[in-house]
Amino acid sequence: MNIPANLPASTAMKSTSPKVTIEVVARQAGVSKGLVSFALNNRPGVSPETRVRILQVAKDLGWKPSLRARSLSTQRSYALGLVIARNPDVLASDPFFPSFIAGVESILAPEGRALVLSVVPDEETELRTYRSLVADGRVDGVFVTDLRLNDARIPLLAELGLPAVTLGRPDGPSPFPAVTVDDTPGVMASVAHLATLGHRRIAHVAGSSTLLHGLRRREAFTAALREAGLPEGQTVETDFSVAAGSDATRRLLTQDRPPTAIVYANDPMAIAGLGMAHELGVRVPDELSITGYDDIDFCRYVYPPLTTVSAAPMVWGRSAASTLLALMESGSADDVDLPAARLVVRGSTAPPSGK
Amino acid sequence: MNIPANLPASTAMKSTSPKVTIEVVARQAGVSKGLVSFALNNRPGVSPETRVRILQVAKDLGWKPSLRARSLSTQRSYALGLVIARNPDVLASDPFFPSFIAGVESILAPEGRALVLSVVPDEETELRTYRSLVADGRVDGVFVTDLRLNDARIPLLAELGLPAVTLGRPDGPSPFPAVTVDDTPGVMASVAHLATLGHRRIAHVAGSSTLLHGLRRREAFTAALREAGLPEGQTVETDFSVAAGSDATRRLLTQDRPPTAIVYANDPMAIAGLGMAHELGVRVPDELSITGYDDIDFCRYVYPPLTTVSAAPMVWGRSAASTLLALMESGSADDVDLPAARLVVRGSTAPPSGK
DNA sequence: CTGAAAGCGCTTACAG
DNA sequence: CTGAAAGCGCTTACAG
Numbered sequence: 001m002n003i004p005a006n007l008p009a010s011t012a013m014k015s016t017s018p019k020v021t022i023e024v025v026a027r028q029a030g031v032s033k034g035l036v037s038f039a040l041n042n043r044p045g046v047s048p049e050t051r052v053r054i055l056q057v058a059k060d061l062g063w064k065p066s067l068r069a070r071s072l073s074t075q076r077s078y079a080l081g082l083v084i085a086r087n088p089d090v091l092a093s094d095p096f097f098p099s100f101i102a103g104v105e106s107i108l109a110p111e112g113r114a115l116v117l118s119v120v121p122d123e124e125t126e127l128r129t130y131r132s133l134v135a136d137g138r139v140d141g142v143f144v145t146d147l148r149l150n151d152a153r154i155p156l157l158a159e160l161g162l163p164a165v166t167l168g169r170p171d172g173p174s175p176f177p178a179v180t181v182d183d184t185p186g187v188m189a190s191v192a193h194l195a196t197l198g199h200r201r202i203a204h205v206a207g208s209s210t211l212l213h214g215l216r217r218r219e220a221f222t223a224a225l226r227e228a229g230l231p232e233g234q235t236v237e238t239d240f241s242v243a244a245g246s247d248a249t250r251r252l253l254t255q256d257r258p259p260t261a262i263v264y265a266n267d268p269m270a271i272a273g274l275g276m277a278h279e280l281g282v283r284v285p286d287e288l289s290i291t292g293y294d295d296i297d298f299c300r301y302v303y304p305p306l307t308t309v310s311a312a313p314m315v316w317g318r319s320a321a322s323t324l325l326a327l328m329e330s331g332s333a334d335d336v337d338l339p340a341a342r343l344v345v346r347g348s349t350a351p352p353s354g355k
Numbered sequence: 356m357n358i359p360a361n362l363p364a365s366t367a368m369k370s371t372s373p374k375v376t377i378e379v380v381a382r383q384a385g386v387s388k389g390l391v392s393f394a395l396n397n398r399p400g401v402s403p404e405t406r407v408r409i410l411q412v413a414k415d416l417g418w419k420p421s422l423r424a425r426s427l428s429t430q431r432s433y434a435l436g437l438v439i440a441r442n443p444d445v446l447a448s449d450p451f452f453p454s455f456i457a458g459v460e461s462i463l464a465p466e467g468r469a470l471v472l473s474v475v476p477d478e479e480t481e482l483r484t485y486r487s488l489v490a491d492g493r494v495d496g497v498f499v500t501d502l503r504l505n506d507a508r509i510p511l512l513a514e515l516g517l518p519a520v521t522l523g524r525p526d527g528p529s530p531f532p533a534v535t536v537d538d539t540p541g542v543m544a545s546v547a548h549l550a551t552l553g554h555r556r557i558a559h560v561a562g563s564s565t566l567l568h569g570l571r572r573r574e575a576f577t578a579a580l581r582e583a584g585l586p587e588g589q590t591v592e593t594d595f596s597v598a599a600g601s602d603a604t605r606r607l608l609t610q611d612r613p614p615t616a617i618v619y620a621n622d623p624m625a626i627a628g629l630g631m632a633h634e635l636g637v638r639v640p641d642e643l644s645i646t647g648y649d650d651i652d653f654c655r656y657v658y659p660p661l662t663t664v665s666a667a668p669m670v671w672g673r674s675a676a677s678t679l680l681a682l683m684e685s686g687s688a689d690d691v692d693l694p695a696a697r698l699v700v701r702g703s704t705a706p707p708s709g710k
Numbered sequence: 711c712t713g714a715a716a717g718c719g720c721t722t723a724c725a726g
Numbered sequence: 727c728t729g730a731a732a733g734c735g736c737t738t739a740c741a742g
Contacts, residue, residue, distance in 0.1 A: 021735055032713045037737055047711055067491040068427045069735030072718045077423070079471070079493075088457045088669065092450035093652045098474070102443050105474045109484070114493050116434070117472040119453070119460045129464070136422040138434075138469050246656045271653065278658035297448045298626065301601045302657075303633035314443065376719055387729045392721055402727055424719030427734045 020061045029057040040065070071137070079114040080104075080324060081139035085126040086146065090241045091119070093268040095296045096313050097145075103317020104143070111325060123148075127156055134160045141324050143167065144176070147212040165324040165333070167316065168212055177333040179320045182340040183213055183293075184220040186309030187263065189343035190291040191224035193307070194261045197351045199289060203234040203259035205248045205269055214240065217265045217293065234259060238269065245269025249276040253288070260288060260352040267292035271302055274348070285350035295344055304347030311341040375416045384412040395420070426492070434469040435459075435679060436494035440481040441501065445596045446474070448623040450651045451668050452500075458672020459498070466680060478503075482511055489515045496679050498522065499531070502567040520679040522671065523567055524690070532688040534675045537695040538568055538648075539575040541664030542618065544698035545646040546579035548662070549616045552706045554644060558589040558614035560603045560624055569595065572620045572648065589614060593624065600624025604631040608643070615643060615707040622647035626657055629703070640705035650699055659702030666696040 022036045029036065031054065039046045039054040046054070071077055082104070084097060091097065101115070108115055116139050118129045130153065133139050141163035144153055147170055154174050157164045169178040194202055204221040207214030218235060225233050236251060238244035245264060249272065252259055264270035270292030274284055282288050284304060292299060295310035319336050327333035377391045384391065386409060394401045394409040401409070426432055437459070439452060446452065456470070463470055471493050473484050485508065488494050496518035499508055502525055509529050512519045524533040549557055559576040562569030573590060580588050591606060593599035600619060604627065607614055619625035625647030629639055637643050639659060647654060647663035654661035674691050682688035 019735090023735075032715095033736080034714080034738075035712060038712095041737085045711065050711080064490055066427075066735050067493070068423070068430070068432070069718090070737075072421075072423045072427045072720085072735080073737040075423070075718075088454060089652055091453045091457065095447035098446045098452065099443060101472065102446065102474045105472075109473070109475070109480075112487075112491075114471050114488075114491075115473070116469050117456065117460075118464070118470070119457045120464070125464075132467075133469075135419055136467075136469075138422070242652050242656045268653070272656035275656045275658040275660075297444055297597050298623070298653075301597045301627035301630045303630040305630075374719090378719075387731095388720080389722075389730080390728060393728095396721085400727065405727080421719050424734090425721075427719080427736085428721040430734075 020063045021066070022058075022063070025054065025058045025061055025063050028061060029054045075137065076140050077137050078112065079116050079139050080108060080321070081116045081118070081130075081133050081142040082145070083118045083120060083126055083129050083133070083142065084145065085120050085123055087121075087239070087241070089243070090239065093242050094240070094266065094294075096294065099313035100145070100317040100320075103314035103319075104321045105317075106314075107318050107321035107325070113325070123152070127152060130156060130160065130162070134162055141165075141328050143320055143324065147171075148210050149212060149215065151212075163324065163328050165320050165327065167320060169335070171212060177323050177327055177335050179316065179323050179336045179338065181311055181316055181338045183216045184223075184340070186293065186311075186341040186343060187217050187220035188224040188227070190263050190293075190307070190309060191221060191228060193343060193345060194263070194289055194291070194349060195228035195230060197261075197289065197349060199261040199352050200230055201233070201257065201259040202230065202261045202263060203236070203252050205245055205252070205262060205264045205273065206235050206237045207240040207265040207269075209237055211240075214265060221263055238265075240266055240269065242268045242272040245272040246276050249273035250280070253277065253280050253282055258282075258288075261290070261349070262288065263291050265293055267294045267296045267299055267306065267308055270306055270308065270348075271298055274302055274306070285348050287353050289349040289352070291343075291349060293341075295341075299344075299346070307346045307349040308344055309341045310344045312338070375418045376421070377413075377418070380409065380413045380416055380418050383416060384409045430492065431495050432492050433467065434471050434494050435463060435676070436471045436473070436485075436488050436497040437500070438473045438475060438481055438484050438488070438497065439500065440475050440478055442476075442594070442596070444598070445594065448597050449595070449621065449649075451649065451666075454668035455500070455672040455675075458669035458674075459676045460672075461669075462673050462676035462680070468680070478507070482507060485511060485515065485517070489517055496520070496683050498675055498679065502526075503565050504567060504570065506567075518679065518682050520675050520682065520688070522675060526567060532678050532682055532690050534671065534678050534691040534693065536666055536671055536693045538571045539578075539695070541648065541666075541696040541698060542572050542575035543579040543582070545618050545648075545662070545664060546576060546583060548698060548700060549618070549644055549646070549704060550583035550585060552616075552644065552704060554616040554707050555585055556588070556612065556614040557585065557616045557618060558591070558607050560600055560607070560617055560619045560628065561590050561592045562595040562620040562624075564592055566595075569620055576618055593620075595621055595624065597623045597627040600627040601631050604628035605635070608632065608635050608637055613637075613643075616645070616704070617643065618646050620648055622649045622651045622654055622661065622663055625661055625663065625703075626653055629657055629661070640703050642708050644704040644707070646698075646704060648696075650696075654699075654701070662701045662704040663699055664696045665699045667693070 144166045164176045206218040236248040292308035299306035394406045499521045519531045561573040591603040650665035
């Protein structure tokens with residue numbers, strides 16, 4: 001089907017509104033365009049009476065600001081950017097971003113800011129995307145998620161002079177504010193919980209160690225074992241995908257002395273691990289305890305329901321958005337430390353069986 | 356941490372580039388601004404030699420078009436919009452959008468188009484969002500997903516004169532091209548598969564019937580039973596959430612004569628159903644067969660792996676984006692019918708047990 | 711407190 | 727084929 005060159009309705013709409021600009025507001029109010037602009041933007045230098053009159057005229061005429069014209073004048077886009085570089089599989093099975101974005105939007109929308117989203121296949125494209133976002137003036141600032149070791153985006157964004165906020169603290173120096181949810185306590189709590197139940201052979205299915213949060217969860221795991229006085233545990237590194245989580249679980253469970261508990265770096269892998277345990281005839285939690293990370297919706301509804309660490313991506317999104325707006329407004333913003341994610345104990349963990 | 360007023364790097368960058376506009380290109384090439392614009396946009400009316408010279412000068416000077424200036428002149432934004440109105444839980448557990456968006460981006464990026472994303476809590480906000488997207492000139496066209504019965508967006512967008520493409524065919528008249536993946540064959544195939552296995556008491560955990568795809572899957576289910584010569588099956592309506600899928604399953608399985616197979620309207624609910632079956636001690640597939648819809652990544656890795664219907668959201672995204680671009684380019688675009696989703700048989704379906 | 715003007719960086723008739 | 731000018735709709739010094 002086609003769009004008729006002129007839909008009756010839209011034509012009607014358009015002809016009723018011969019574009020009311022500040023020019024016509026000015027004429028109608030008997031002042032200059034400049035004054036109208038001052039009045040509309042609440043800037044000083046307009047007498048109260050004049051201001052009121054101008055505002056009234058603008059309202060009567062149904063004046064709407066032209067974002068495009070304003071953008072050209074102010075050299076700003078009034079939009080923020082999010083570039084996601086994840087392999088589609090991992091992205092699809094991880095509910096982090098939908099929730100994070102919902103949080104971001106809840107702050108941006110009331111401020112009249114839009115979110116420009118890019119999903120790119122690799123890091124090279126990612127950097128290129130930031131460059132073109134800036135070159136085109138598409139955004140005034142960006143969210144930096146999935147922080148990597150020695151992340152190339154930090155210096156790039158600094159060089160481009162683009163305001164940014166990072167999710168978590170980068171490993172190197174950064175001129176940008178960081179909004180952080182500490183991974184460590186949740187992982188520590190998971191291990192402590194398992195240790196308390198009596199587990200001594202605890203393994204970790206880690207995420208990618210090029211990702212800072214993957215790395216930190218892994219370090220927290222190691223530290224927690226030490227703290228609990230347990231022997232070093234096995235760690236299998238993955239790319240955070242469910243496929244990799246499944247494979248890693250198989251490897252761990254088909255050894256001579258398999259672990260009695262596995263700490264997964266995210267929920268999708270834990271759920272895949274649960275499936276693999278079932279497939280191998282290993283009963284959870286009787287013969288194997290499992291913990292996840294994130295507390296995605298599924299956790300409550302798989303069987304047994306998953307013990308996991310509850311992050312709050314929506315809150316994170318809100319906080320990151322507020323911080324970025326503040327940074328752009330005032331030129332500076334403080335780091336924010338959000339409450340650490342906390343352990344939620346459900347049915348997938350129990351004392352180890354006899355042996 | 357703050358952004359220093361002038362980062363050394365960014366300052367350096369900026370001072371080296373005193374903004375090369377078509378004005379300076381024109382001066383350098385010894386022609387008028389207008390001619391430069393014509394040459395740059397490959398419009399006729401420029402002699403070959405002049406064109407080449409202008410292009411060369413532009414290149415030497417490192418001229419980059421100003422999207423903002425162009426937008427103001429052409430009254431276009433060179434961006435497309437996607438407004439998602441879903442409750443956060445459902446959004447988060449359904450990998451449709453990440454994949455769909457990845458497909459969309461793969462088409463938009465090379466065309467220099469950006470995607471503006473809005474996630475809104477309800478339908479009222481949704482309509483308001485479309486209005487303000489248009490009022491602000493943020494987008495030149497939009498994707499309409501999650502089509503509803505008698506969808507208010509169709510007339511609104513027509514009235515606003517905003518080009519759009521719908522995912523699936525609306526139930527009423529629409530001036531917009533539709534890119535469709537037919538739900539029916541996949542659901543029919545699921546039921547046929549179960550009937551062939553010998554099931555006679557098949558139930559359906561349907562999605563919301565205010566959503567067209569929820570409704571159509573449900574109708575397909577009913578039609579398929581009839582076609583297979585089976586008695587009418589039970590249908591439980593849900594909101595597509597995992598929580599609702601879990602509840603519905605409990606209701607179905609705790610009856611006197613529970614169904615021996617359940618067809619779910621999406622995978623997340625099917626996975627929740629699998630969990631509930633386990634919880635109730637109902638073995639899958641021995642005592643209960645289960646099918647899903649979408650073929651999300653998890654399906655392969657739960658136990659038993661889920662028989663489901665494989666859609667291709669990424670392809671859908673690509674096709675929708677191409678169609679929308681074509682529509683905006685030429686003023687019209689044909690409907691597209693993508694290959695219907697097909698059944699993927701895995702371990703969650705088997706012949707019904709004795710009784 | 712107010713006005714007249716230039717500027718943001720393009721595109722597009724209109725003349726020649 | 728080419729030039730000079732107006733226009734897109736704002737903002738922002740600069741004078742008064």
